[in-house]
Amino acid sequence: MSKQISSERKTAFYLGGILMVIGGISFLSVFVTGIMNFGDFSNFEGQARSSMARAFGGMILLIIGGIVRGVGARGLAGSGVLLDPEQARDELEPYSRMAGGMVKDALDEVDLNFGSAAAEKVIMIRCRACGKLNEEDSKFCQECGKGI
Template sequence: MTQISTERKTAYYLGTGIALLGLLLFLSVFVTAALNFGNFDHFEAQVRSFGLRAFGGIVLLFVGSAIRNVGARGLAGSGVLLDPEQAREDLKPFSHMTGGMISDTLDKANLGKHLGVGARPDRVVMLKCRECGFHNEENSKFCQECGSEV
């Protein structure tokens, strides 16, 4: 079984932390708004602060989720790097975990065999173009990217 690297674990927890921080920042806008309801002193400054915090919160949430995603699936698996082979490798522990959990649950309910769930899907074989390196579908005669013979 492929081990998830320490870097990816760190990225996962770091991303979760950042996303959580962003969420709290975003929610704090509504809390402050509710607390200051009816208080129109420094109204413009308040609105500006709300806007900044809401925006900052959303940015943090977005960035945090992205980092978390990379941590969970690896660089290639999350689509940061375009490398199908590395993607499959990176996603292995992830899909293994998910698939294993599902088949475990189904086994307990004695439904797994009945539904045929838990069986591994057929491996997708890709043909790499000799000219440009594009990964074409199995059985393709010509490259989908540059048109040369595969």
């Protein structure tokens, strides 16, 4: 049982990201060349065909990149490609641990604040003369009246 995301999945995640970027650029370039060639109809058919190819190619790359990225991030079962809850749980384990860690951090933060507030209240000073516990900021013992 792996506790970390495998290197294959990391590679797929970044590869998917790269595919999405290429697809996005290809898709956007259609608009850029469309604006640059605006009013120039000398090779309209060729431009239209190239634009169509880039728009479709870009979209397909975006979709494939998104799928590859999702599979890389969550694993085959974790992303729903394979119906295997047991494997999905294993593959999503790093995320579960991340969520658990974040909850723990939040609780630690709350606990720390409560803890310091509570600690302030319970600090008492023992009188050296009679042993009575007095408030931290008291100058004289409540019991015997000697200076603290």
